[in-house]
Amino acid sequence: MLKQLLEIQADIVSNIERNAPIIGLRNPMIGAGAEDFTWLYPEDYFWTDSFWTGNLWLAHMLTGKDELKNLARMRYAHFKDILDKPLWLNHDLGFEYSLTAVADYKLTGNRNARELALKAADALRSRFNWHGKYLVAWEAGAEDTAHAESVQGKIIIDCMQNLSLLMWAWKETNVQAYRDVAIAQADTTLKYIVRDDFSTYHTFDFDTSTNKPIKGCTHQGYADESCWSRGQAWAIHGFAQMALLTGDERYIEASMKLADYVFEHITPDLVPVWDYLLPEYEIQYKDTSAGSITAAGLFLLGEVLRSSNHIEKAVHYESFGRDMLFALRKKFDISAVPDSQGLLSNAASHLPQANEKDLDYMANAMLPYGDYYYFEAVLRAMGHKKLFW
Ligand code: GLY
Numbered sequence: 291m292l293k294q295l296l297e298i299q300a301d302i303v304s305n306i307e308r309n310a311p312i313i314g315l316r317n318p319m320i321g322a323g324a325e326d327f328t329w330l331y332p333e334d335y336f337w338t339d340s341f342w343t344g345n346l347w348l349a350h351m352l353t354g355k356d357e358l359k360n361l362a363r364m365r366y367a368h369f370k371d372i373l374d375k376p377l378w379l380n381h382d383l384g385f386e387y388s389l390t391a392v393a394d395y396k397l398t399g400n401r402n403a404r405e406l407a408l409k410a411a412d413a414l415r416s417r418f419n420w421h422g423k424y425l426v427a428w429e430a431g432a433e434d435t436a437h438a439e440s441v442q443g444k445i446i447i448d449c450m451q452n453l454s455l456l457m458w459a460w461k462e463t464n465v466q467a468y469r470d471v472a473i474a475q476a477d478t479t480l481k482y483i484v485r486d487d488f489s490t491y492h493t494f495d496f497d498t499s500t501n502k503p504i505k506g507c508t509h510q511g512y513a514d515e516s517c518w519s520r521g522q523a524w525a526i527h528g529f530a531q532m533a534l535l536t537g538d539e540r541y542i543e544a545s546m547k548l549a550d551y552v553f554e555h556i557t558p559d560l561v562p563v564w565d566y567l568l569p570e571y572e573i574q575y576k577d578t579s580a581g582s583i584t585a586a587g588l589f590l591l592g593e594v595l596r597s598s599n600h601i602e603k604a605v606h607y608e609s610f611g612r613d614m615l616f617a618l619r620k621k622f623d624i625s626a627v628p629d630s631q632g633l634l635s636n637a638a639s640h641l642p643q644a645n646e647k648d649l650d651y652m653a654n655a656m657l658p659y660g661d662y663y664y665f666e667a668v669l670r671a672m673g674h675k676k677l678f679w
Pocket of ligand 1: 448510520639
C-alpha cells in the first residue's frame with residue numbers, strides 16, 4: 291500500500307513541478323472540458339484562487355524546494371488585493387487564506403503571512419450575524435438588490451471549511467470572539483443544514499429581519515431534498531476539522547454519521563455521483579472532487595478518533611478513505627497524462643446551472659479543489675498530520 295501511495299505522490303509532485311511555469315501567476319478555476327486537461331482562469335477573482343497555491347505549499351513541504359515556496363509567495367499581491375475589494379469578500383476567505391498565508395506561516399513562520407491571515411480572519415468574522423448566530427456566506431453584486439437581500443440570510447455547508455481560519459486566529463491571538471463565531475456557525479449548520487438522516491442541504495435561509503429559520507435548499511445539487519455529494523464532503527471534512535480543533539463529541543459524531551451516509555449511498559465503484567439521491571433516469575455524472583474531499587475528510591476523522599482512543603472506528607473510516615482514494619487513482623487520475631495540467635478528471639462543478647453549451651466542462655472536467663484535496667488525501671493516507679486547516 292505504501293508503494294502505491296508513493297507512486298501517486300510522485301505523479302502528483304511531478305505534475306505540479308511540470309505545470310508551475312505554465313500556470314505562472316494565474317489561479318486555475320476549472321478545467322476546459324471533459325477531454326481537455328488545460329485550465330481556465332478567472333478574469334480577476336474567484337473563490338477557487340487558493341487551491342493551486344495550496345498544492346504548491348504541499349509540494350514544497352514534501353520536497354523542500356524553494357522555487358515552489360517562492361511561487362506560492364509571489365501571489366501575495368493578489369491575496370492582499372482581495373481584502374481591499376468589498377465585493378470579493380465572502381465566507382470563502384477561509385479557503386483562500388488557510389491554503390496561502392496560514393500555510394506559509396505554519397511551514398515557515400513568515401510573520402507577514404501571519405498578519406495577512408489575521409486580516410482575512412477579521413474580514414471573515416465581520417460577516418457574523420450575532421443575533422442569528424450565522425456567518426453570511428455570499429456577497430451579492432451591488433447592482434442586484436433582490437439578490438443582495440436574498441443572500442443576506444443565507445448560510446451554506448461549504449462554510450464548514452472556512453472555520454479553521456477563525457480557530458487558527460483564536461489560537462494565535464487569544465481573542466475569544468474568533469472561536470465563538472466558528473463554534474456558533476458549526477452549531478447553526480448542525481442544527482439546520484444537517485438533516486435527521488445525516489444527509490445535508492446545501493444552503494439554509496433565515497429571515498433577515500427576525501433571523502427565524504425559513505428553509506433548506508440544495509442549490510448545486512439535484513433537488514432541494516436531495517443530497518449534493520460535494521456538500522456532504524465539505525461537511526464530513528469540516529466537522530472532522532472542528533472535532534480536532536475543539537474535541538467536541540457532537541462534531542465527531544456528526545462527521546461519523548455524515549460519512550456513514552456516504553458509505554450507505556455511494557455506488558460500488560466508490561466514486562461519488564454528483565448527487566447521492568440522483569434518480570436513475572438522469573445521466574450519472576461523477577464528481578471526483580466529492581470523492582477526494584470525502585477521502586481527505588475520512589483520514590482526518592480517523593485522526594480525531596485515534597486521538598480519543600477509538601482505534602477500531604478510526605481503522606474503519608481510514609480504510610473507507612483509502613478505498614475511495616484508490617478508486618479515484620484507478621479510473622480518474624490524469625496526473626501522469628502528458629500535457630495534463632491537473633490531477634483528476636470528471637468533476638462536476640455546477641450541474642443545475644449548466645446549459646447544454648457549458649455541460650462539457652461544468653459537469654465533467656478538472657477542478658482545482660478536487661486536485662488540492664486529492665493531494666491532501668494522499669498525504670493524510672501516508673500519515674501527515676500537520677496540514678493547513
Ligand atoms: N464552494 C463551492 C463549490 O463547492 O462548488
